[in-house]
Amino acid sequence: MSNPKTPMEETTYDYIAVEQKWQHRWFKENINTATKEKQKKFFIHFAYPGVSGYLHVGHMRGFTYCDVIARYKRMTGYDVLFPAGFHASGIPSVGFAKKVERQDPDTLRLLRQNGCTEECINNLTDPLEVVKYFSTVYVDDYWKRFGYLIDYTRVMNTISDGYKKFIQWQFHQLHDKHLLIQKPHYAPFCPSCGPVAVDKSETDVSQGGSAEILDFTVLKFTLKDGTILPAATLRPETIFGVTNMWVNPNVEYHFVKVNNETWICSEECIKKLTYQHDLVQPLKKTIKGTELIGKTCIVPEVNREVPILAGVFADPSVATGIVMSVPAHAPYDWIALVESKASIEAIKIIDVKGFGSNPAKEACDQLGIKSQTETEKLNEATDLVYKKEFHTGILNEKCGQYAGIRISEIKDTVKNNLIQRNLATTLKEFSEPVICRCKEKVMIKQIPDQWFIKYSDAQLTQESKDAVLSMNIYPQEYKDELPKILDWFGDRAAIRRGSWLGTEFPYKKDWIIEPISDSTLYPAYYIISPYVNHKKITVKEMTDEFFNYVFLGMGSPKQEIWKTIKSDFDYWYPVDINLGGKEHKTVHFPVYIMNHVAIMPEQKRPHGIFVHWWVTQKGKEKISKSKGGAEPIVEAAVTYGVDAMRLYYLHIGSPFVDIEWDPETVLKYKNRILNIWRLIQQITSLEDATQENLDNWLKSTLQRHVQKTLDAFGTWDLRVASNEIFFEIQKDLQWYLKRGGADKKLLTEYARIWILLMTPITPHLAEELWETQGYPSFVSNEVYPEFKLKDISEKDEIGEYLLTRVVEDVNEILKVTKMTPKKICIYTSPAWKQNIYRKALQQSAEKTFNVGQLIKETLSDPMMKPLGQQVSQFVAKIAPEVKMLSDLDRSRFLIVLDEKAHLIDAKPYLSQVLHCPVEIYSADDTDLYDPAKKTKFAYPLRPAIYIE
RNA sequence: GCAGGGGUACCCGAGCAUGGUCUAAGGGGUAGGGCUUAGGACCCUAUGACGCAGGUCUCCGCGAGUUCAAAUCUCGUCCCCUGCACCA
Incomplete structure (x- = not known):
């Protein structure tokens, strides 16, 4: 580590040593420990x-x-x-431990790369050791x-004993408030491993992580003898258009007893039924598909008799393996019907714009579909018909009580009515095969009495939406979105039985509270955790009574420490900002708000949420x-x-926004850190010299940046804040140095403020600079700069603005004319123009500006009379621009500045950057050198220019 | 399906709420020059087109509209992205 007393060489900056040095000091002196002082x-x-x-x-x-x-x-x-x-x-x-246990090569390599010893790796087969x-x-x-x-x-x-007590208290609270409810639930389940998670990370499954759960309606068609032929569909409302059934002639179907009914379905289906329905009993009896073909069955609800036909596309692994046929609205059915050559009329039951008497046929014709084997096109046609019918279709007169209603409005009603009258039931199924890590096929299992947290509760939802209104939420878009999310947010299954870590659910033995539900009030636990960590309170002492007292102010303290903890809670709570990635928008943050609303006193509800987006890979x-x-x-x-x-x-x-990680870009920032380090070393070793105008300008712009930075931090606009501090300020400083500025006292103060400004963002650099500048103590503990109005000098700001404009204009002329200048003359505008301009600006601000009026007014002065034509030309010229100026520019142009004096001050700089002698005149000067008569083009803050 | 986000120059990315200071910040890339070199460095200039005097024209997915004035407001249209529940 470098010697802290001697500043490093101007050109070297050992950031690793600097980081270590300051981190060591900060943590040694505990500046990071929260204290109650201010x-x-x-x-x-x-x-x-x-x-x-x-x-x-x-x-x-x-x-x-x-x-x-x-x-x-x-x-x-x-x-x-x-x-x-x-x-x-x-x-x-648990997943990580499992990977170590099965010696997953990637995992082991990763651990070794990170310096984990073999002994340590052996330990990591235990999930607790992983944590x-x-x-x-x-x-x-x-x-x-x-x-x-x-x-x-x-x-x-969240798996410590103290935390578990806290979570159990939370669930007791939810229970007391009737927010824990029980109802049936369907969840992924592996026959040999139990509950599994089906998600894109594929922790539990080896295939099918992005599968969706499809909700089939199983319609109970009946054969003559009362046996049920269950047809599964995603469109139960099309029952009115059924003309026949499809069974696969190559499949052997099975009989099964479901409740008191006898069903015929594929063998795969029976397995699904056993997981999802009570009283499913396979019968040792089968029937060949071919034997069913030619029979008839009765369509439920409609009570129509329809034939059973052969359809090879009826897949025994999908749903029940038996398909009902709606040839007017399902392209698959239409094509199969055509191929079967059966003389059956399609029944159209949905009126939809853009289609005629048979939408399915028309879609097939449109795509040129000829055979059941063209599955890709058929899927496209199905999609097309379905979308159109769902949004704009209306059930027609063949649909009894449902006639005249839009599909999107009636779908669920039809389904529920059928189920209620025992004409149908449901069957859930993955949209694609899902395979467990153990190689078993994952099923969907019904849990008849699953416990939920009742986030659908109307009062809770409303109160939560109200709470959002007074919260500080970044970005604003999320604040607008949150009420809608809260409305949409449904009940959440809160417990699970399986191998995972968490708190035992108090109302059902061996079931564990799931991870989202155990992280809703947790910031409150940070108030208690130091007392637990320092053994000032034992887990045993953390009773419901304790939590009630600390969080809810109920009851009386059993021990002195309870009072201490409660006073901490009352001081710190609620949370001012809970910050998380965008993945939390529809998961963690809603339940965070809702649980606080449900359980905590009103004044302890969250104050703010900050959502940030991700760092992504390229692409x-x-x-x-x-x-x-x-x-x-x-x-x-x-x-x-x-x-x-x-x-x-x-x-x-x-x-x-999401940002793409790019090593090259990060290097640019590395260089910038280094540049700032050097720049500050450099400015404090300059030869002292003052230039009043320029020095005041630097002071002034610094305050502008301070103001902008503070404003940006005020709304957590972190990018703008960092841009001001690390880019804009540096840019100004460089301009100052380029202009020859070298006021030692000023630069020292400038550096001091700059270092303070950068501290929250680059604290190590700031501390190191702070020390080299000779300040004792930590800059991290200093007070952030405040905006100092008295340092603002509009006159000098406008002066530098004038100077940059002159340089720009000269360069523009040089570029266009391709001249190499021998001499440049600059003529500032005459006093009378400045007077008129200012008057025009004032009048425009007061909305009384009028061209004719102003000309008359001006010429009423006898001194101005001889300039009549010039005056009217000038006023006409400035009129449009004066009207368009923003308030900021207007006030800027209103400032009285001796343009000539300011430019003369900057003459050395001008001739240096323009590479030739520069002469400055005012149009009012009597002994002008103006061979090209340029003077008349001079405007306020826009001097005329003549180049030789 | 439900809910939401977005299309800006060679690239990334501000601006859009409250229309005018927007050829459109900032960064990067590229080109030319300087520095005779600080460490993958630093500084200057250029980077829509045209222009021999500081200007003009074009431009913010596409097409209309409102307006004296549109990247910004309205409508239409095309395209992209995210989440949807027991994964956190």
Whole structure:
């Protein structure tokens, strides 16, 4: 580590040493521990990460936002509570342990790469060890490594005994408030492993992670002898158009007893039925498809007798294996009917614009479909007909009581009526095969008395929507979206029996509360966790009574420590910002709000939510470990430096867009960190010199940037804030130096403020610079700069504006004329023009501007009389632009500036950048050198130019 | 199906709520020049077209409309993306 007393060489900046040095000091002096001192508090946290293995650079984006906000708040007069923990519940750590257990080569390689010893790896077959191991990795290698001022005394996880007591209390509360309900539920289930998760990450399954659950309606067609021929459909309303049935002649169908009915269906179907229906009993009797063909059956509801025909497309593995035929509306059925050559009339039951007497036929004709084997085209035709009919179709007179109603409105009613009258039932099925990791086929199983949290509760929903109105939610779009999400958010199955981690559900033995439901009130637990961690309260003492007292203010304290904890809770709660990725928008955040509304007192409801988008791989692909993913965090920290990465996250895009990880880009930020380091070294070693106008300009623009930065932080517009601090300020400073500015005192102060500004974003760089500038103590503990109006000098701002315009104009002329200048003359506008211009601006601001009026007014002055023509030309010329000026420009142009004096001041600079002698005149000067009569083109803030 | 997001220059990406200062910030890339070199560096200039005096024309997915004025408002249209529940 470098010697802290001697500043580093001007050209070297050992960021790794700097990072270590300051992190060591911060944590040694515990500046990150939350304290109650300032009577103003700010509670921020990020949605704790699930313990699923090593994280990648994408995860650091949100964490970094959190730290920047927390650091900003602590510098602006708040006690900040920034805790963190681990979401250990659920499958991830179990899945990880399983991978280690089955010696998954990728997993083992990853562990070894990250320096995990063989002994350690052996331990990781236990999910609890996985949680323990990665908790350390997250804290030491990620969070501390990035300089986050997290209060590490509060670290907790969701499978600790104390947390479990907290969750049980939560569920007792929900139960008391009648928000726990029981009803049937259908969930993926593996015959040998039990419940499995079907999701895109494919933790539990080896195939079919993106399968959807389809909800078939099974219609009970009856044979002559009363046996039921169950046909499964996704369009129960088309029952009125059934003309026949399809059974596969090559399949042997099975008899099965369902309740008291006898069904005929495929063998695969029986298995599904047993998982989803009570009293399913296979009968040892089968019937060949061919034997069914030629028989007839009765269509339920309609009571029509229809024939059973041969259809090879009837797949025994799909639903019941028996298909009803609606040839007017289902292209498959139409083509099969044509191919069967049966003389059956299609029955049209849906009127829909754009189709005639047989939509299915017309769609088939349109796509040129000739055979049942053209499945791709048939699917397209089905899609086409279905979409059109669903949205614009109306059931016609053949549909009895439902005639005249839109499909989209009546579909569910038809279905429910049929089910109610025992003419139909349901069958759920995956849209594609789903295979468990154990190679078994995953089924859908009914859980008759599943416990749900009743998020559909009308009052809870309404109160939650009301709560959202007064919350600070970033981005605004999400605030607008949230009420709709809350409306749409349905009951959530809250428990599961299977091998995963979590809290035991108090009302059903051996069932575990699922991970979303156990992370809704958890920020409140951060208030308690330090007392648990320091053994100031035992798990045994954390009774419902304790939680009731601390959180709800109910009852009286049993111990002194209860009072202490409650006073902490009352000081810190509620949360000011809960920050999480966009994946939480429709999952975590709604339940976070709703549980607070349901359980916590009104004044403890959340104050704010901040949603950030993701870091993706090239091509907007989600970073995934399986695909190689982005760079590991520790490696990246070494390559780029932590401050560079922090700045990268802040500046590369708005928090509300996905950003693509690109190593080249991160390097640019690394360079910028280095440049700033050098620039500050450089400016404090300049030869002292003052230039009043220029110095005042620098002071003034700095305040503009301070103001913009504060405004941006005010709305957590982190990108704008970082842009001001790391780009705009630097740009101004460079202009100042280029102009020859070198006021030592000013530059010292400028550097001081600049370092303060950058502290929340690049704290290590800031601390190091702070120290080299000779300031004692931590800059992290300093007060953030405030806007100082007295430093604003509009006159000098406008002066520099004039100067840049002159340079631009000269360059423009040189470019067009391709001249090489020998001498450049600049003529500022005469006083009379400036007077008129100002008058015009004032009048325009007061909306009294009138060209004729102003000319008359001006010429009433006898001194102006001789200039009559010039005056009228000038006024006419400026009229349109004066009207269009913004308020900002108007006030800028109204400032009185001695243009000539300012330009003369800058003469050395002008001749330097223009590479030739420059002469400055005012149009009012008596001894003008103006061979080309350019003077008359001079306008206020737009001097005339003559180039030789 | 339900709910939501988005199309801006070579690329990324601001702007759009509150129309005018928008050829459209910032960053990157590219080209030319400087620095005679700080570490994958730094500085300047150019980067829609045209223009021999600081200007003109075109332009924000596509097509209309409102307006003195549209990237911004309205309507239509095409295309892309995300989530949908026991994965967090």
